[in-house]
Structures are given as structure tokens and as C-alpha cells.
Amino acid sequence: MLVLTRKRGERILIGDDIVVTVMDVKGDSVRIGIEAPSGVRIHRAEVVEAVTQANVAAASEPAGDAAGLADALTRRRPADTD
Incomplete structure (x- = not known):
């Protein structure tokens, strides 16, 4: 694992097309932005x-009970009206 220290606004490049930017630091929380291809x-x-x-x-x-489900669906079917 690579561990880096960055300040707000600093970036990390991953490969040729992924950029991680430190957006904000508040106490124990760090907000980061990630730019990456849509895929x-x-x-x-x-x-x-x-x-x-x-x-x-x-x-x-x-x-579940497939037979019970089939029975419940059969009971809900409207009666034939011929």
C-alpha cells in the first residue's frame, strides 16, 4: 500500500487517466474528488x-413454497365467464 501525505488542492495521478484531488480536510474527515473515465x-x-x-x-x-405460490396465483385468476 502506498501512503501519501497531501494538502488541500493537491492531486494524485493513477495511471494516465485517473486523478484524485484532496478537496477539503476537516478534523478526521477528508473530502476527495475523483476524475476517471466513465467506464x-x-x-x-x-x-x-x-x-x-x-x-x-x-x-x-x-x-419458498413454489406450489403454494402457484395455488395463490390460481385463486386470484378471474373466473371464466363463457
Whole structure:
């Protein structure tokens, strides 16, 4: 891991087309701006981890009662009026 010290307004270049700029520093918080091509995905790590955990939890739950669902849908079908 590369660790850098930067001041407000200073930039970090990643490759040829990604620029990270320190926008503001207040106490323990640092605001950064990221310029990158539109095809580069940028996500906060904690959000990705939360979504991954939610997906794992949803995938591990039982699929449900398919027969019960089919029965419920059949009961909701309007009666034939011939």
C-alpha cells in the first residue's frame, strides 16, 4: 500500500487517466474528488461489502413454497365467464 501525505488542492495521478484531488480536510474527515473515465467503476468499500452480505444472506434463504405460490396465483385468476 502506498501512503501519501497531501494538502488541500493537491492531486494524485493513477495511471494516465485517473486523478484524485484532496478537496477539503476537516478534523478526521477528508473530502476527495475523483476524475476517471466513465467506464471506471468507483464505489465506497463499505457499500460494496453491505450489498455483498445482503446478497449472500438472500441466496442462503429457502426458495419458498413454489406450489403454494402457484395455488395463490390460481385463486386470484378471474373466473371464466363463457
